[in-house]
Amino acid sequence: xxxxxxxxxxxxxxxxxxxxxxxxxxxxxxxxxxxxxxxxxxxxxxxxxxxxxxxxxxxxxxxxxxxxxxxxxxxxxxxxxxxxxxxxxxxxxxxxxxxxxxxxxxxxxxxxxxxxxxxxxxxxxxxxxxxxxxxxxxxxxxxxxxxxxxxxxxxxxxxxxxxxxxxxxxxxxxxxxxxxxxxxxxxxxxxxxxxxxxxxxxxxxxxxxxxxxxxxxxxxxxxxxxxxxxxxxxxxxxxxxxxxxxxxxxxxxxxxxxxxxxxxxxxxxxxxxxxxxxxxxxxxxxxxxxxxxxxxxxxxxxxxxxxxxxxxxxxxxxxxxxxxxxxxxxxxxxxxxxxxxxxxxxxxxxxxxxxxxxxxxxxxxxxxxxxxxxxxxxxxxxxxxxxxxxxxxxxxxxxxxxxxxxxxxxxxxxxxxxxxxxxxxxxxxxxxxxxxxxxxxxxxxxxxxxxxxxxxxxxxxxxxxxxxxxxxxxxxxxxxxxxxxxxxxxxxxxxxxxxxxxxxxxxxxxxxxxxxxxxxxxxxx
Amino acid sequence: xxxxxxxxxxxxxxxxxxxxxxxxxxxxxxxxxxxxxxxxxxxxxxxxxxxxxxxxxxxxxxxxxxxxxxxxxxxxxxxxxxxxxxxxxxxxxxxxxxxxxxxxxxxxxxxxxxxxxxxxxxxxxxxxxxxxxxxxxxxxxxxxxxxxxxxxxxxxxxxxxxxxxxxxxxxxxxxxxxxxxxxxxxxxxxxxxxxxxx
Numbered sequence: 229x230x231x232x233x234x235x236x237x238x239x240x241x242x243x244x245x246x247x248x249x250x251x252x253x254x255x256x257x258x259x260x261x262x263x264x265x266x267x268x269x270x271x272x273x274x275x276x277x278x279x280x281x282x283x284x285x286x287x288x289x290x291x292x293x294x295x296x297x298x299x300x301x302x303x304x305x306x307x308x309x310x311x312x313x314x315x316x317x318x319x320x321x322x323x324x325x326x327x328x329x330x331x332x333x334x335x336x337x338x339x340x341x342x343x344x345x346x347x348x349x350x351x352x353x354x355x356x357x358x359x360x361x362x363x364x365x366x367x368x369x370x371x372x373x374x375x376x377x378x379x380x381x382x383x384x385x386x387x388x389x390x391x392x393x394x395x396x397x398x399x400x401x402x403x404x405x406x407x408x409x410x411x412x413x414x415x416x417x418x419x420x421x422x423x424x425x426x427x428x429x430x431x432x433x434x435x436x437x438x439x440x441x442x443x444x445x446x447x448x449x450x451x452x453x454x455x456x457x458x459x460x461x462x463x464x465x466x467x468x469x470x471x472x473x474x475x476x477x478x479x480x481x482x483x484x485x486x487x488x489x490x491x492x493x494x495x496x497x498x499x500x501x502x503x504x505x506x507x508x509x510x511x512x513x514x515x516x517x518x519x520x521x522x523x524x525x526x527x528x529x530x531x532x533x534x535x536x537x538x539x540x541x542x543x544x545x546x547x548x549x550x551x552x553x554x555x556x557x558x559x560x561x562x563x564x565x566x567x568x569x570x571x572x573x574x575x576x577x578x579x580x581x582x583x584x585x586x587x588x589x590x591x592x593x594x595x596x597x598x599x600x601x602x603x604x605x606x607x608x609x610x611x612x613x614x615x616x617x618x619x620x621x622x623x624x625x626x627x628x629x630x631x632x633x634x635x636x637x638x639x640x641x642x643x644x645x646x647x648x649x650x651x652x653x654x655x656x657x658x659x660x661x662x663x664x665x666x667x668x669x670x671x672x673x674x675x676x677x678x679x680x681x682x683x684x685x686x687x688x689x690x691x692x693x694x695x696x697x698x699x700x701x702x703x704x705x706x707x708x709x710x711x712x713x714x715x716x717x718x719x720x721x722x723x724x725x726x727x728x729x730x731x732x733x734x735x736x737x738x739x740x741x742x743x744x745x746x747x748x749x750x751x752x753x
Numbered sequence: 754x755x756x757x758x759x760x761x762x763x764x765x766x767x768x769x770x771x772x773x774x775x776x777x778x779x780x781x782x783x784x785x786x787x788x789x790x791x792x793x794x795x796x797x798x799x800x801x802x803x804x805x806x807x808x809x810x811x812x813x814x815x816x817x818x819x820x821x822x823x824x825x826x827x828x829x830x831x832x833x834x835x836x837x838x839x840x841x842x843x844x845x846x847x848x849x850x851x852x853x854x855x856x857x858x859x860x861x862x863x864x865x866x867x868x869x870x871x872x873x874x875x876x877x878x879x880x881x882x883x884x885x886x887x888x889x890x891x892x893x894x895x896x897x898x899x900x901x902x903x904x905x906x907x908x909x910x911x912x913x914x915x916x917x918x919x920x921x922x923x924x925x926x927x928x929x930x931x932x933x934x935x936x937x938x939x940x941x942x943x944x945x946x947x948x949x950x951x
Contacts, residue, residue, distance in 0.1 A: 336764050336767075336768075337764070337768065399775055402771075403768065403771040403772070403775070406767065406771055407764055407767045407768050407771065410763075410767050411760055411763045411764045411767055412760070412764075437771055437774050437775055437778070438774070438778050439778070440775075440778075441775050441776070441777075441778035441779035441781075441782060442778055442779070442781060442782040442785075443782075444779055444782070445779050445780075445781075445782025445783050446782055449783075449786075460786060463871045463926065463928065464830065464869055464871060464928030464929075464930055465930075466871075468789070468790075468793075468801070471785075471786065471789045474785070474789060475782060475785050478785070536875060536876070536877055537798070537877075538796075538798060538876070538877060538878050541798070
């Protein structure tokens with residue numbers, strides 16, 4: 229394994245030309261760009277599926293797609309958005325930013341870095357090709373519960389191996405992050421001086437290394453149950469399908485924090501810059517993140533309150549889940565305190581960060597409602613759950629990623645994005661996303677089940693409102709793509725600092741930063 | 754040793770540790786299977802009842818002050834063209850006393866089918882206080898084309914059942930194991946040894 233230190237011996241070469249630059253690159257900036265562009269592509273593919281779902285749900289009755297295909301759409305939308313859009317976007321940000329933030333020349337394991345990205349296009353080719361197969365794409369839900377998922381047609385092994393590849397990719401990405409952060413920091417950059425984005429990513433990487441292999445194990449068991457006669461989850465052979473749910477959610481709950489902790493990190497970088505005050509309660513932020521990560525391992529069964537657990541189990545998982553509100557509350561209050569009496573300005577990254585704080589908190593509160601076991605029996609598998617996790621994932625994770633993109637895009641490209649269009653993008657997204665998801669709370673409370681292509685007539689109005697919001701949100705994201713690509717192509721030149729006195733080593737580099745940065749370690753006071 | 758070599762060594766050490774954790778957690782996923790089965794055996798959480806006949810049932814004293822309602826449910830796994838039903842829908846039983854209930858199954862498929870009935874008791878915590886001395890679920894059942902027969906279950910609820918549980922549901926699901934036994938001729942135990950621990 230070549231480490232980046234070997235690079236220093238033969239510096240001063242720029243990127244190779246043409247396609248081979250991207251195929252063979254070991255440069256953290258190139259790989260970060262690849263990850264981010266891949267994630268943007270997947271965001272639009274998954275988004276197109278969401279548009280089809282909302283079109284079908286615009287009115288009661290079956291309009292455009294048959295029910296089986298509808299179920300494929302919900303399943304694939306989730307898999308593409310989780311493993312294709314959100315996670316690669318965070319890994320892309322990590323690749324771009326972690327070396328620049330800790331004063332390292334590159335990631336510690338650059339060749340593995342190349343490999344972990346280039347696995348992804350293959351994984352998603354496998355996954356998306358299932359749409360054209362006998363029996364259709366997987367339609368049993370992204371949670372791939374047996375015995376339902378075992379009824380998948382030819383797509384089944386493609387689904388399993390795609391998940392294996394995505395897992396391998398994220399594990400390699402995570403190992404790279406841990407090794408880089410632990411070994412490549414500039415002299416003087418102690419752990420408790422690291423920017424919060426680096427801290428949250430370090431903890432996320434540990435979560436990934438701990439739970440992605442468990443998912444790999446679970447899907448391997450599904451594979452052998454289907455093709456090799458084992459009975460891990462087959463009741464007829466003495467297995468137990470509920471056990472799959474336990475193993476899956478042992479992965480699944482840390483997974484949801486994998487998708488939100490880096491977002492916490494991004495927001496913790498942005499808010500101090502635009503409040504013009506240092507982050508309030510830095511060390512409490514670090515400890516809160518670590519506590520959330522720890523708690524994420526002991527709350528998994530709150531996803532399965534209705535499987536028939538004994539009362540003691542329901543109570544344990546209920547209280548443990550509600551406990552997570554404490555460190556999360558610490559973070560939210562710290563962000564608010566950072567802004568308190570700051571000289572705030574509201575550029576696009578700050579708008580998205582503020583949108584994140586407000587709307588992620590709404591998602592957090594509905595999560596707290598779902599954590600209450602007795603009421604979860606009513607909310608379980610309804611649109612209330614759909615509303616909850618879209619608030620934390622779209623207005624949470626995706627908004628934070630967009631905030632980060634606006635915040636660092638001038639640094640990456642050397643060009644300023646169009647502030648007026650950025651603000652338009654924010655307001656269009658924020659209004660439409662609430663029109664899209666807020667009514668789904670009411671639908672869920674009224675009893676509309678999720679993953680169903682048709683619904684009872686009393687749900688018609690809210691579904692129509694939600695679909696209109698959905699189409700508006702989808703169209704608004706085209707504006708985002710336009711802003712990003714036009715910024716890459718040109719625009720007003722950005723200064724090195726870009727913003728008004730931001731904190732962090734990445735702002736000491738030029739905009740755009742040189743292909744190889746920090747070949748000699750910077751001084752950290 | 755230069756600082757570069759030192760850094761490279763540290764990098765490799767961290768890398769090795771992380772790979773070790775990855776492999777370990779992959780193993781942990783599989784270790785959850787026996788762990789889950791043992792945990793459920795001890796606590797009876799998943800409602801699985803013993804897969805073999807219970808011993809020494811008649812020794813327990815009958816608790817004639819109390820009655821427990823036992824409900825019976827008969828299910829067929831997807832796509833089985835069978836008829837399957839209990840003789841009665843529910844019984845009032847006294848803890849400590851043995852009872853017999855019959856289930857009727859009829860194979861309407863026009864071909865010979867080997868099937869296995871998997872029992873489940875709810876609430877799960879009551880499962881370990883529900884004993885069967887005789888059950889068609891202990892072995893695989895072979896049904897000829899269009900054959901039908903009554904099959905007895907002899908059971909007892911033991912007096913140690915918590916008084917919070919006054920209604921139990923015993924459910925059976927028949928699974929067509931034809932395809933499965935072809936792969937594992939010795940039957941179920943060969944497929945999943947951990948259930949023997951019951």
